[in-house]
Amino acid sequence: MLACAMRRTPPATRRSGCPLNAALEMVGDRWSLLVVRDMMLRGASHYADFLNGHERIATNILADRLRKLAQIGIISAARDTQDRRKRIYRLTKKGIALAPVLVEMVLWAASHEATGNQPLVRSMRDKKSFLTAIRARWQDTLQAL
Amino acid sequence: MLACAMRRTPPATRRSGCPLNAALEMVGDRWSLLVVRDMMLRGASHYADFLNGHERIATNILADRLRKLAQIGIISAARDTQDRRKRIYRLTKKGIALAPVLVEMVLWAASHEATGNQPLVRSMRDKKSFLTAIRARWQDTLQAL
DNA sequence: GGATATCGCTTGCAATTTGCAAGTCACGAC
DNA sequence: GTCGTGACTTGCAAATTGCAAGCGATATCC
Numbered sequence: 292m293l294a295c296a297m298r299r300t301p302p303a304t305r306r307s308g309c310p311l312n313a314a315l316e317m318v319g320d321r322w323s324l325l326v327v328r329d330m331m332l333r334g335a336s337h338y339a340d341f342l343n344g345h346e347r348i349a350t351n352i353l354a355d356r357l358r359k360l361a362q363i364g365i366i367s368a369a370r371d372t373q374d375r376r377k378r379i380y381r382l383t384k385k386g387i388a389l390a391p392v393l394v395e396m397v398l399w400a401a402s403h404e405a406t407g408n409q410p411l412v413r414s415m416r417d418k419k420s421f422l423t424a425i426r427a428r429w430q431d432t433l434q435a436l
Numbered sequence: 437m438l439a440c441a442m443r444r445t446p447p448a449t450r451r452s453g454c455p456l457n458a459a460l461e462m463v464g465d466r467w468s469l470l471v472v473r474d475m476m477l478r479g480a481s482h483y484a485d486f487l488n489g490h491e492r493i494a495t496n497i498l499a500d501r502l503r504k505l506a507q508i509g510i511i512s513a514a515r516d517t518q519d520r521r522k523r524i525y526r527l528t529k530k531g532i533a534l535a536p537v538l539v540e541m542v543l544w545a546a547s548h549e550a551t552g553n554q555p556l557v558r559s560m561r562d563k564k565s566f567l568t569a570i571r572a573r574w575q576d577t578l579q580a581l
Numbered sequence: 582g583g584a585t586a587t588c589g590c591t592t593g594c595a596a597t598t599t600g601c602a603a604g605t606c607a608c609g610a611c
Numbered sequence: 612g613t614c615g616t617g618a619c620t621t622g623c624a625a626a627t628t629g630c631a632a633g634c635g636a637t638a639t640c641c
Contacts, residue, residue: 307490308552311473311538314545319466321628328456338589345452349629354590364548376588376637385548391540393456399537400459403509403530407453466599483618494600499619521608521617 317363318389322348322356324396327365327382327389331425332411334432336379337371365389387429390422462508463534467493467501469541472510472527472534476570477556479577481524482516510534532574535567 306312318324329335329344341353348356357380360366365386371377394415401412415421450458463469474480474489486498493501502525505511510531516522539560546557560566 306492309470309473309490310542310545310549310551310553310557312470312491313549313551314541315466315469317545317549319464319469321460321464324460324464325454325457328454339587342589345454346457347451349631350590351592351630352628355627374588374638378589388544388548392537392544395537395540396459397455399533400455400462403533404455404458404462406455406458408455412455484616487618494602495619496601496621497599500598519609519617523618 314392317365318392320356322352323360323365324389324393326353326356326360327386328393330366330380330382331387331390331393331429336381337377338380360386381432382429387426390425391418394418394421459537462510463537465501467497468505468510469534469538471498471501471505472531473538475511475525475527476532476535476538476574481526482522483525505531526577527574532571535570536563539563539566 305316318327325344325346325348326335326341329341333340333344335341335344338353338357341348341357342350357366357368361368361380363385364383367381367383369379369381371379397412397415400406401409406412450461463472470489470491470493471480471486474486478485478489480486480489483498483502486493486502487495502511502513506513506525508530509528512526512528514524514526516524542557542560545551546554551557
């Protein structure tokens with residue numbers, strides 16, 4: 292199977308062909324990357340995990356973002372077999388590949404503003420080992436299925 | 437002078453202390469990073485340069501974003517001494533420091549979607565030399581003042 | 582096994598933001 | 612002094628956001 296055939300979203304109608312524009316049309320809003328962060332760094336996987344995050348996302352917006360992120364192929368959604376009321380959200384390969392973007396945004400913000408969570412920032416300074424660790428953790432959660 | 441004293445924006449009221457949240461409150465919208473891209477990659481410096489970009493930003497939104505980016509300290513604005521109708525917008529140090537973020541977003545989008553401008557993508561693959569070149573060009577434009 | 586709680590949403594609605602089009606106003610060119 | 616240009620501002624309809632309340636399916640308790 293060709294990699295191309297696996298893309299979830301055919302280019303759609305983009306305002307321009309610029310890859311940066313494509314990225315921004317997918318995750319260029321206030322909330323999408325925070326949802327990704329919660330999954331990647333805080334291990335969030337249930338609806339309530341995201342709702343209770345520190346930024347207090349509104350429930351209708353959360354539902355909308357989860358839907359869009361799934362459509363785009365950044366996350367996958369599945370019913371929890373242990374508790375059928377719950378759904379489990381997971382990062383896909385495309386989703387975990389956003390890690391370098393998050394790292395650079397965090398490092399940029401931390402070096403130009405007064406921000407919290409300095410331990411996280413410090414651990415990100417060694418990008419290579421941070422990314423390796425993140426990817427390893429993600430692989431592990433896939434094993435656990 | 438302490439570095440801290442140079443910050444343009446005292447933390448403001450953020451939804452959370454997370455550096456990623458801070459970054460998103462500053463540039464987490466559809467347009468801000470496209471404006472930065474136009475300056476960084478296309479050498480845009482006048483209002484019309486941005487207006488005529490391929491994504492066709494609306495004029496009121498452009499004015500708003502230029503104002504906000506200047507407030508935050510990502511760009512600076514100055515009257516053109518050659519033609520006093522014009523204003524010249526330039527990236528500050530904080531603005532040019534966004535280059536790694538742009539690079540990672542472009543590389544991510546290009547490897548998960550069908551996008552245009554492959555020459556740019558290819559040149560970004562060697563991140564280190566790409567960033568060095570970008571920073572050098574930025575320094576040059578400052579010399580020319 | 583019927584009442585109660587929990588989970589993941591949806592709905593209503595006001596307020597803000599976006600996007601397009603049409604000005605406006607200072608300056609420069611002729 | 613008239614005309615064009617550059618950088619915006621204004622008006623307005625449409626879309627998006629944010630908050631609160633509700634709802635249906637599933638689990639838990641007694």
